Amino acid sequence: MTQEPIGSPEIYRLQVNGESHDVQDAWLGESLLYVLRERLGLPGSKGACEQGECGSCTVLLDGAAVCACLVMAASATDADIVTVEGLAPDAALTDVQAAFLDEGAVQCGFCTPGLIVAVHHLLEHNPEPSTLETREALSGNICRCTGYGRIFAAVDAVVASRADQAAR
Amino acid sequence: MSVLTPSTIDEVLAHLAERPEALLLSGGTDVMVEINMAHRKAPAEVVALRRVEQLRLWRHNPSSEGTGGTVTIGSGLPYAEMEHGPLAELFPALAEAARTVGSPQIRAAGTLGGNLGTCSPAGDGLPVLFALDAIVHLRSIGGQRDVPVADFMVGVKQNVLEPGELVTGVTMPIRHGWQGYSKVGVRNAMVIATASACLAMDRDRGAVTLALGAVGTTIIRCRDAEGWLAGELDLSAEPLDISDAVAQEFGRRAAADARPIDDHRSTAAYRGHAVGVLSSRLLRRAAA
Amino acid sequence: MTEASAPPAATATATETVTALRPGVLGTNAARPDGVPKVQGRFAFANDLWAENMLWGATLRSPHPYARIRSVDVTGAWKIAGVEAIVTAEDVPGQPTYGLIRQDQHVFASGYVRFRGEPVAAVAADHPETCRRALEAIVVDYEVLTPLTDPEEAIAGTREPIHPDGNLIRHQRILCGDPEATGPIVVEGTYEMGMQDQAFLGPEAALAVPDDDGAGLELYIATQWLHEDRKQVAACLGLPEERVRLVLGGVGGAFGAREDISLQVHCSLLALRTGRPIKMQYGREESFYGHVHRHPAKIWMRHSASAAGEIIKIEARMVFDGGAYASTSPAVLINGVTHAQGPYRCANAIVDGYATRTNNPPCGAMRGFGVVQACFAHEGQMDKLAAAAGLTPVEVRLRNAMRTGDPLITGQPVDSVAPVERCIRETDALPMPPDLASDADVLSLPGGTGRTADRGHVVRGVGYGVAIKNLMYSEAFDDYSTARCQLNDGVVTLKFATAEVGQGFLMLAQQIARTILGVDDVMLDTIDTQIGSSGSTSASRQTWMSGGAVDAACRKVRELLFEAVADRYGLPALQLAIEGTDVVDTIGTLRVPVGEASMGLRLDETVEYRHRPTEDLDENGQGNCHVAFAFVAHRAVVDVDPELGLVKVVQIATAQDVGRALNPLSVAGQIEGGIAQGLGLAVMEEIVVTDGMVRNASFTDYLLPTTLDAPTVVFSLIEEPDPQAPLGAKGVGEPPCISVTPAIAAAIRDATGRDIRRVPVRPQDICLA
Ligand SMILES: Cc1cc2nc3c(=O)[nH]c(=O)nc-3n(C[C@H](O)[C@H](O)[C@H](O)COP(=O)(O)OP(=O)(O)OC[C@H]3O[C@@H](n4cnc5c(N)ncnc54)[C@H](O)[C@@H]3O)c2cc1C
Ligand code: FES
Numbered sequence A: 001m002t003q004e005p006i007g008s009p010e011i012y013r014l015q016v017n018g019e020s021h022d023v024q025d026a027w028l029g030e031s032l033l034y035v036l037r038e039r040l041g042l043p044g045s046k047g048a049c050e051q052g053e054c055g056s057c058t059v060l061l062d063g064a065a066v067c068a069c070l071v072m073a074a075s076a077t078d079a080d081i082v083t084v085e086g087l088a089p090d091a092a093l094t095d096v097q098a099a100f101l102d103e104g105a106v107q108c109g110f111c112t113p114g115l116i117v118a119v120h121h122l123l124e125h126n127p128e129p130s131t132l133e134t135r136e137a138l139s140g141n142i143c144r145c146t147g148y149g150r151i152f153a154a155v156d157a158v159v160a161s162r163a164d165q166a167a168r
Numbered sequence B: 001m002s003v004l005t006p007s008t009i010d011e012v013l014a015h016l017a018e019r020p021e022a023l024l025l026s027g028g029t030d031v032m033v034e035i036n037m038a039h040r041k042a043p044a045e046v047v048a049l050r051r052v053e054q055l056r057l058w059r060h061n062p063s064s065e066g067t068g069g070t071v072t073i074g075s076g077l078p079y080a081e082m083e084h085g086p087l088a089e090l091f092p093a094l095a096e097a098a099r100t101v102g103s104p105q106i107r108a109a110g111t112l113g114g115n116l117g118t119c120s121p122a123g124d125g126l127p128v129l130f131a132l133d134a135i136v137h138l139r140s141i142g143g144q145r146d147v148p149v150a151d152f153m154v155g156v157k158q159n160v161l162e163p164g165e166l167v168t169g170v171t172m173p174i175r176h177g178w179q180g181y182s183k184v185g186v187r188n189a190m191v192i193a194t195a196s197a198c199l200a201m202d203r204d205r206g207a208v209t210l211a212l213g214a215v216g217t218t219i220i221r222c223r224d225a226e227g228w229l230a231g232e233l234d235l236s237a238e239p240l241d242i243s244d245a246v247a248q249e250f251g252r253r254a255a256a257d258a259r260p261i262d263d264h265r266s267t268a269a270y271r272g273h274a275v276g277v278l279s280s281r282l283l284r285r286a287a288a
Numbered sequence C: 001m002t003e004a005s006a007p008p009a010a011t012a013t014a015t016e017t018v019t020a021l022r023p024g025v026l027g028t029n030a031a032r033p034d035g036v037p038k039v040q041g042r043f044a045f046a047n048d049l050w051a052e053n054m055l056w057g058a059t060l061r062s063p064h065p066y067a068r069i070r071s072v073d074v075t076g077a078w079k080i081a082g083v084e085a086i087v088t089a090e091d092v093p094g095q096p097t098y099g100l101i102r103q104d105q106h107v108f109a110s111g112y113v114r115f116r117g118e119p120v121a122a123v124a125a126d127h128p129e130t131c132r133r134a135l136e137a138i139v140v141d142y143e144v145l146t147p148l149t150d151p152e153e154a155i156a157g158t159r160e161p162i163h164p165d166g167n168l169i170r171h172q173r174i175l176c177g178d179p180e181a182t183g184p185i186v187v188e189g190t191y192e193m194g195m196q197d198q199a200f201l202g203p204e205a206a207l208a209v210p211d212d213d214g215a216g217l218e219l220y221i222a223t224q225w226l227h228e229d230r231k232q233v234a235a236c237l238g239l240p241e242e243r244v245r246l247v248l249g250g251v252g253g254a255f256g257a258r259e260d261i262s263l264q265v266h267c268s269l270l271a272l273r274t275g276r277p278i279k280m281q282y283g284r285e286e287s288f289y290g291h292v293h294r295h296p297a298k299i300w301m302r303h304s305a306s307a308a309g310e311i312i313k314i315e316a317r318m319v320f321d322g323g324a325y326a327s328t329s330p331a332v333l334i335n336g337v338t339h340a341q342g343p344y345r346c347a348n349a350i351v352d353g354y355a356t357r358t359n360n361p362p363c364g365a366m367r368g369f370g371v372v373q374a375c376f377a378h379e380g381q382m383d384k385l386a387a388a389a390g391l392t393p394v395e396v397r398l399r400n401a402m403r404t405g406d407p408l409i410t411g412q413p414v415d416s417v418a419p420v421e422r423c424i425r426e427t428d429a430l431p432m433p434p435d436l437a438s439d440a441d442v443l444s445l446p447g448g449t450g451r452t453a454d455r456g457h458v459v460r461g462v463g464y465g466v467a468i469k470n471l472m473y474s475e476a477f478d479d480y481s482t483a484r485c486q487l488n489d490g491v492v493t494l495k496f497a498t499a500e501v502g503q504g505f506l507m508l509a510q511q512i513a514r515t516i517l518g519v520d521d522v523m524l525d526t527i528d529t530q531i532g533s534s535g536s537t538s539a540s541r542q543t544w545m546s547g548g549a550v551d552a553a554c555r556k557v558r559e560l561l562f563e564a565v566a567d568r569y570g571l572p573a574l575q576l577a578i579e580g581t582d583v584v585d586t587i588g589t590l591r592v593p594v595g596e597a598s599m600g601l602r603l604d605e606t607v608e609y610r611h612r613p614t615e616d617l618d619e620n621g622q623g624n625c626h627v628a629f630a631f632v633a634h635r636a637v638v639d640v641d642p643e644l645g646l647v648k649v650v651q652i653a654t655a656q657d658v659g660r661a662l663n664p665l666s667v668a669g670q671i672e673g674g675i676a677q678g679l680g681l682a683v684m685e686e687i688v689v690t691d692g693m694v695r696n697a698s699f700t701d702y703l704l705p706t707t708l709d710a711p712t713v714v715f716s717l718i719e720e721p722d723p724q725a726p727l728g729a730k731g732v733g734e735p736p737c738i739s740v741t742p743a744i745a746a747a748i749r750d751a752t753g754r755d756i757r758r759v760p761v762r763p764q765d766i767c768l769a
C-alpha cells in the first residue's frame, strides 16, 4: 500500500492575533482549529463537534465570526485571525470576560471561549441588542451546562456598563 | 495534497483546467465537515475560492422591457450578506432562507455556490432558486453554460457540474409580489430542514411559484398547485383574497407533489403533512 | 418581548442577604478559582494537554451491533509509516474486563462485539490522520449475528443469552401494604422515554505518560471519579494501584457520562506499549459511541385513588434498557422502582422493574438517573388522576404531597426535610409570563428561525411536575469522601480528589475554608489520586460528601489552632471562636487575626467523611436503601403550533428544596442548566436507535437546545437546612432536570388536548397522532 505522506513540505503562513506564524510539515487537510490548537500553541479555541454545530471554536476571520473547525487552515493564509487569546493582553480581562465571571456564566467553561468571541462580535456590530437579537446572534454557540440564563445576564451587564460609560 | 488560493475567476479556471478533479472550497461549511469526519477522502488538490472577490459580488441587471430586471449573485457571497440590506429587499424569500441556514457562524461562511455544489434536498437556498426560476452560471476554461436550476440539480447530492467547471453565480428575475420561505425543524434555530417551502408571487404575470425542500430527491416545483391556483384566482388582482378553502386545497395539492421518505430526522407522513401546511400558510401570508 | 429580562426573584433576594457577609464565605456568590483561565481560554482541558514526544491514540470500533469476531488482522496497519503500536484483546496484560458495578465489558472485544461502537483495537501513531488510516487498514472478519434489540425479548428469555451473564441485568420487585387495595378512581397509562445523551461539550480525552521504568504511569484524565478509574485501569493493566497515578485533566462537563471507563485503559496501555506519552481524544461521533447514555424506558402505571383523589395504591411495571453492558443499570433500576410513587404519600404498591441487556448502546448514569424516567410516568398519572377526581393539577399534587417522616413504598421513612407542599405552592405563586403579543416576532414563536407559524397558529398551555430525588449512593454502598486541610502562616491549602466538572466544587471548598477558618487565601492542591477517594461527582453528592469532608477537615484544623492559641495565651480552647478573620475569646477580650495566630504553625488534618449507612432492599423491595432526599416542583408554559407539532417552551417556574444556598449564583446556574437538559429531553434530544444502530451520532442530528430554545426561568429557593447535611445544604444538581420534562409534556397536553405518552415529543406525536 503506498500512502501519501501526511506532512506537506510546503510552508504556509497565518496571521493570528497580530502575529505571523509559519506552519510546516502539516497535513493540508487540517482545520484552522487543529492548527491553532496543536501547531501554534493556541488551545483557547475549543472543539466539541468539528462540524460547525457547537460554536466552541468561534474565531474572527477578517472580522467575521466563524467556526475555526470549518476553515481549511492552508486556505486562510491571507486572513486576519483573532482568537480568544487575542482579545485582551496577557492576564487582562475584557469587559465581556469579566461579566461572564460576575454573572456566573461559566461552569465547565468549554463553551466559554467561543461564546466570549461571539459576544464581542455581537456587541461590536450591535451595541444594544434586543433580547431576541442576542438569542439569534448566539444561537450557534451551544452551552450544555448553564441553560444560557447567566450568559444572557452577562451580555446585558456589558451592554449596560458600556452604555453607562458612553453616557459619562 | 495541495491548496491553491487564486484571486480571480480566470486563475481558478486555469487551475481547474490543469486539475479537473480538484475540489473547490468556498465557505467550507460542507467540505470541512466531510474532511473532519473522514467521510471524504482527503482531496489531492484543493482550489480555495475565498480570495476571489469577483465571486462575492452581486449586481442588478436592469431590464429593457420595463420589468424589474434580474439580479446576478456571485456564488461566493456569504448568506450573512443576503439576510439584510438591498439584496434582502429585492428577494425577501432569499433573505428568509439565508437567515435560517445553520447559525450566524455558518452564514458568515456558507454560500449559494456551496449549496449548489452540495445539492442536498434539504439545502435552504435551493427552494428559493427553484421558486424564482434561477439560472445557474457555470464556467470552465472551455466557456460558459447557463443552466436552469431545475436542470442543474438531478438527484440527492447530484448535479450536472462537470469536472473543471465552476459555478460563478445565479441570475434571478426581480418579481413584483410577495415571496417567502418557511422551514420545519425540531429546534427553533440551527436545524436542517425536515420540510421546507418557498412561495413567490409574480403579480405582473398573474402567477405563483412554489418549491418544496427535503421532501424528494430534488427540490420539487409544484406545477399542479401553481397552475390550479392561477386558474382559480386572478393572481394579479389587488388585494389578493385567499379563502381558507383555497389555501387548504393549494396545500393539499402541494403535499401531493411531495415524495418524502422516512429517516432518522422525521417520517414521510409528517414531511408530507408539513409541506402542505407550510404551502397553505405561505399563501395566506402572500395575501395578508 | 419581555423574555428573560427580569432577574430571577430568588437571586435578587439572595444578593441582598449576602451583602452582610464577608466576601467569599458560604452564602455569598464567591468567584470560581478556575473562572479567569476559563474566560481567557487558558484553562487546560484534558484535550488541551500535550507532552514532548507524544503520540496520538485512536480506537477501532465495531460497525455491527452483534457479531462474532472470526479474526483481527492488523498487518496492514503496521505497514503505515508513523504507526507505533497496535493493541487488541490479546494485549491486555491484566484483567480482561471492566465495569463500574460488574466487570462485564472487555477492554477490547473478545469473541463477540455486542454493540455498534464497541472497541476492538487501538493504535498509536504520530498524527491523528495516520491513526485514522491505520484503523482503516485493520481487517476484522465478523460473522454478523441478529441483534437482540427488544427489551421485552430479553425479559421473556426467548433469546439465547448474548452475554455469559444473561439477558437480564436486574429485576427488582417492591411489594408494600395491601396488594388488593383499590379505590373508586383507577387511572392507568404507559409512558415511554427515548435515549438521551449527556452531550457534555468537552469530548473524552486523556494524556497517559509512562514512567521511565515502564512499570507504571501517570494518566491525566477528564473523569468524574479518579479512584474508581484507577482501580479499573490498574486491574486491566495488571499493575498495583500505586503505580497508576491519576490526575484530573480539565473536565468539559460530565452529567454522568464520565463515570464509566471510556478511553482510560486504551490510552494507558498504548503508553506502556510505546514508552511514550499518548494523547487520546474522541471526536463527537466517537463520543456518542464511547460513553453510556440515559436509559430509554417503558413504564406502565396504574393508580387507584379515593373519590377525593388521594392515592391508595400504585402498580407499575418499569423496563429500563441497559444495552449491551451493565454499567450502572442495577442502580438506575433501583432508583426507578423506589421513586415510582413520586413525592406523594402511598400506602400500597406493587412495582416490578427490569433492567435488560440487549445489543443496543450501553446505558448508565445521566443526571437524575432512574428518577427522570419514573417521574415522567408518575406525573403523567397525577394529571390523569386530577382529571378523574375533578381537581386541578396543583390541587391533586397538594392533596397527596409527602411530608417529613412519611414512609416510602420501601418502608423507609423520609426523614429528610420534605417541603413538597412548599415547592408546589411557591412554584405556583411565581409570576406567569406575559401573554404572547399580537405582534410577537416570528423568531419567538414555535418553529423559530424557520418562520413556520404566525401568531394565530399558536396556542398556549401550562403543565406541572413535582419530583423527589434521592441524594448520594444507595444500597449499602460504602460512600465516603476524603479531604485534607493544612493551615500554615495564615494560608489554607486544601487537597481532595473531588472531580470538578463545572459544578463549582473548587469555589465551594474555598468558601467552606474561609468560613470555618477565617482566612481569605485558600490554595487548592492538585486534584489527583495522591490522597484518598472523594467518590464520584454524581448523584448530587459532592456538596454534601466532599463539602462535608472539607468542612470536617477545616474544623479539625480549627481545633488545633484554638489549642495553640489557648496554649499561647493561657485560655481554655473551648472559649475561642472565629469571627470574621480573627480568633476571638468569646468571654474575654482577646482578638488575634488568624494570620497572626497561625504564624509558624503547621496544622494538617485529613478526614474521611461518611454519610450514614444504607441497606440493601429485600426481595420485596423493603429496606432503608437511600440516604436522603431533595424535592422540586416545576411549572411549564409552552406555546405550541398544533398543526405542525412544533413547540416553544416559554417559561419554566420552579421552587427547589436546596436546604441552604451556599452560593446562590451557582445554584441558579444548576437550576437553569438542569432545566435546559430536561427541556431537551422533553422536545428534541434523542439518540435514535434502530436495529441496534445509532442513526444520529452527531450534533447535526442529535439536537441540543440553543439560545432560541431556552425558556425564561423564574425560581424560588426553599431553604430549610437539612440537619443531616454537614452544611445544611442538599445537592442541587439533579432535581432541576427531573420534573421539568413531565411539566413540559403536561403543558403540551394542556395546549393541544393530545395524549402525550412519550418523550421527546416529536412533531408527529402532536399533529398526526
Ligand atoms: C452546522 C451547519 C449547519 C448547516 N445548516 C444548514 C442549513 O440550515 N441549511 C442549509 O442549506 N445548509 C446548511 N448547512 C450546509 C452548508 O452550510 C450549506 O450547504 C452551504 O451553502 C455550503 O456552502 P459553502 O460555501 O460552505 O460550501 P463548501 O463547503 O465550500 O462547498 C460545498 C460543495 O460545493 C462545491 N462548491 C463550492 N463552491 C462551488 C462553486 N463556486 N462551483 C462549484 N462547486 C462549488 C464544493 O466543491 C463542495 O462540493 C449547514 C452546515 C453546517 C456545518
Ligand atoms: S468545534 Fe467548531 S463548531 Fe463545534
Ligand code: FES
Residues within 6 Å of the ligand: A105, A106, A107, A108, A109, A110, A111, A112, A142, A143, A144, A145, A146, C201, C252, C253, C502
Ligand atoms: S459552561 Fe459547560 S458547556 Fe457552557
